[in-house]
Amino acid sequence: MPYFLFIIQLVGFVFLVVSCFTLPGIFLLGKSKNEFIFWEKIILGTVLGLIFFSLLSYLLLVIGLHFLLLPIIFVIDLFTIKKLSTTFLQFNLLPRKKLILLLLVFILGVAGQLLIIAPSGIYLNGDLVFWSSHGHDGLWHISLMQEYQRGYPLQNPVFAGERLVNYHFFSDIAPADFSKFFKFPDLDLYFRFFPLIYSILLGALAYLLGTKLGRSFTSGIFAAIFTYFAGSFGYIVTFLQNHTIGGESVFWASQPQSSIGNPPQIVAFIIVLTFFYLFSFFVAKPEKILFLICTMLAGSLAVFKIYGGIVLLVSLGLVGLRQLIRERKPHILLLSIASSLLSAVLYFPNASSSGSFLIIEPWWFIRTMVVAPNKLNWMDLELKRQTYLAEHNLKRVIQVELTAFLIFFFGNLGLRFIGLFNLLKFSKGFFVNYFYQVVTLVIIISFVLPLLVLQKGVAPNTIQFLQYFLILLGIASAPVIDRLFKTLKSPVLILVLTSIIVLLAVPTQVSLINSFYSRLPFAKISRQDLMALQYLKTQTSSNSVILTPPYNKYFRSDQSIPQIWAWSDTGYVTALSSRRSYLADTEQVDIMGYNLKNRQTSEEEIFSQTDPKIFTEEVRNLKVDYLYFPIAIKPKIDLSKTPFVKVFSNSEVEIWKI
Helix, strand or coil: CHHHHHHHHHHHHHHHHHHHHHHHHHHHHCCCCCCCCHHHHHHHHHHHHHHHHHHHHHHHHHCCCHHHHHHHHHHHHHHHHHHCCHHHHCCCCCCHHHHHHHHHHHHHHHHHHHHHHCCCCEEECCEEEECCCHHHHHHHHHHHHHHHHHCCCCECCCCCCCECCCCCCHHHHHHHHHHHHHCCCHHHHHHHHHHHHHHHHHHHHHHHHHHHHHCCHHHHHHHHHHHHHCCCCHHHHHHHHHCCCCCCCCCCCCCHHHHHHCHHHHHHHHHHHHHHHHHHHHHHCCCHHHHHHHHHHHHHHHHHCHHHHHHHHHHHHHHHHHHHHHHCCCHHHHHHHHHHHHHHHHHHHHCCCCCCCEEECCCHHHHHHHHCCCCCCCHHHHHHHHHHHHCCCHHHHHHHHHHHHHHHHHHHHHHHHHHHHHHHHHHHCCCCCHHHHHHHHHHHHHHHHHHHEEECCCHHHHHHHHHHHHHHHHHHHHHHHHHHHHHHCCHHHHHHHHHHHHHHHCHHHHHHHHHHHCCCCCEEECHHHHHHHHHHHHHCCCCCEEECCCCCCCCCCCCCCCEHHHHCCCCHHHHHHCCEECCCCHHHHHHCCCCCHHHHHHHHHHHHCCCHHHHHHHHHHCCCCEEEEEHHHCCCCCHHHCCCEEEEECCCEEEEEC
């Protein structure tokens, strides 16, 4: 029965995606004079509808009219359906062999991505289990979904009482609304339903863009293959080190296919690819509606993923200036200005004034890649560099630095280095083709920035700039392979070359999936913990603030699957109870720039306090409503000696009302 219910919910979800995203997006596309084929309308329309839905929802939330969201979408749907001509439903399928090949790539590609995220958030013997970092990242996003449903202004759900700042939460808007209005389970929305849509859109957009660049089916199919499967050359390093196949991020960058576990990142990929596809039409024939659509895409990108917004807006601005100087035409510059203004309007109200989130630190990723034990662990190379520096042997220093740079460059690219040959083709028309210029600049800037800057708080996050470099060069590789196939002509040689490409491209993707299923789940929320969380969710006020124990990194669990509170500092209480926490997930709070030291100190003092009177006073000063703790890490105080009341208990968890 649960599986049957899941299928029913999934079918309903797809229907609502068409209603809430696809039809409004098709309505926008229909205003253009350009002719889009059926599949272009479906794919591009769904992306445009998703972004439009998110922006409209946020605007209505801010002005207090969020209840109008679905009626407005419904009216747009009626206009769209009314104007759909019979020709819209007519589409030509690919020849049978091509269609089967395309479906096979998509089935394997989507399945490969879903295997990375979909198993998390399922029940195993009554416990809720999580693989990889999903017990941390996934529950943080679910907390944001629930916070969004409470209305504006948004608070930080794991730092109660403080405004939500310095985080791109827009990827959580649509899931939050689907949870609020249509009552889909949050766990299914985050871990299964939306990832399915994102994965299909990512591959479909890669296929469309690859087909457009190479003007052939082969180019499109290889663009999808590189997007879904191509990884780094990290498997060469792990094989040499310990005879295993792995190393997805040995050279620091995570691969695009693993972005499915990072909703802001995969949505940013989708936005960038959609923008480039429609921007090519805008460059050829500027239209007001395409100007507005491209502005909506580029302008909203920063609030889905700031890294993508930076590289795209900078690239647009530079190309816009060149067009203005060269042709005295302001089209691209105006698009850049309009997109930047929209980005500022959306981004800065939800950002703190604590200064830049980036710091200058050249070559940090290359230097740490060489010496880190979980990367190359090549201390000999670093010692040589230091020796040559001490000897002022500039020639040898340059040689060592160049070696490290080339390893970083080609190691991260993997087989996508083939795309560099397409950049050479771009260069031939670079100075006259503005589309090529923007794509090339995004590729260059997204590679250069992580070599120069780091993010405050969590330095490695800046490597996410590099992922646009990887995905775009992967798509750019497809036309090169297509041209090579046309040169070979022989079916046997083409089959051999295809086999070589697949064998060299996919090992890191295969190893990534294997790493998930070669071990037990990373963490669990036990049945008893879930019962306690359900009590909070159903028996307490929605505005309640929960005080939880500080994370004890020295606690050692003897269970094969550790309890989530013993595994990592997460906001699991917030996510599963729909109640804000006084302080949880301190790593995330710190990244966002909050001053959390006072709260950390208070929390630690309270849970180590032995004087009932002081304990009572300190807890009341925090203005929290409930004390929630696993018995294994309970406060040192005997709570029966305080005026607080135990409202829930079982063999693992207690809840006390303040």
